[in-house]
Amino acid sequence: MLRSTRSEVQPFIAMDVLTEANRLERQGRSIVHMELGEPGAPVPAAVRAAAEAALKRGRVGYTEALGLPALRAAIAEHYGRRYGVEVPASRVAVTAGSSGAFNLAFLALFDVGDRVGLPTPGYPAYRNILTALGLEVVEIATEAATRWQATPEMIAKVHAETPLKGLVVASPANPSGTMMTREGLRDLVAACRDMGISLVMDEIYHGLVYTGSETTALEFADDIVVVNSFSKYYCMTGWRIGWMVLPEAMVRPVERIAQNLFISPSELSQWAALGAFAATEELEAVKAGYATSRALLLERLPAIGLDRFLPVDGAFYLYADVSRFTNDSLDFSRRMLTEAGIAATPGLDFDTARGAQYLRFSFAGRTEAVREACDRLAGWL
8 A cells, every 4th residue: 555755754752752661661660751741630620520510411422613612712711811812702713632723723824835934942743744734844943042932033034045934933832941031922923924924823831831921922913823722731631622712814714624624622521621710729739849840850950960951931841951971862862761761852853953962851740750760860870
């Protein structure tokens, strides 16, 4: 049987690391998981209660392609309550996780062959989804000096050489955990508008900020696409439920594509997500645990010899320069897993050009596990 060229998409290395870590665990090995951005905390009680109530009603079926009206309204209200930004529920689309949102956004915005800019280091699935859809990825190398965030000047330089149709930006960012300032985000939104570049803004780590406060790009524009999810702050990874806020003109195109690709998001997950907005106290306690783990890594890693990283404004990742020990982060991560029992993701997942000297540590799990990882890493190195 013949295979399409798009099936040759690169692997999501973090998932490959998970597979190998799980294989070692099945053999009886003790593994500390720092490879995935998956909260170690249980699903909030309010979410479980909402899901149980939905199950008791007995029927779980299709919903409208853009999601339950009640959930769309709750998400719209969230923007007013948290950011003071008015978002009509009609512009909200509920999706099968943020992954479903990115697929819908890319299909609705771009045609085969269009060029889309991706600041690097960045989330690998952006690059892999775009490639599988027949789009040309234009990597934009950011610098530690700009906190691994793209600037209008960087975008303008690339756009002048290789005209861009779109740009995907995350704040807080994966893998670095750095966040754009309010002014920097405002200027980036304005620059994209001036250059005629469609901006897709990834805000899935909003809520997980340790220094300063996050700003939604919707404060500055309504002609952009903003993606968010219930996976990270709300601890609902396995429920596969996210959302988009769309420009008015994109709502119907996204709806048509969603009808055909997905029919609808999971009804059970949508009812469960309605409970998430009532779980703030529990979720803030979870976030406090991340903050403790973050502080632990910021203290312990420099003493171990990994002292080149940015301070991590948000999310639950630390992107460390490991060039003191290796020039091959893929091999380094494999040896660290098999020899020390620590699973982390090589930087090549996030930056194909420079990632060989970086490693991403996720501290989304329990603080005790992070402490154990530091002890093991110190002994191993």
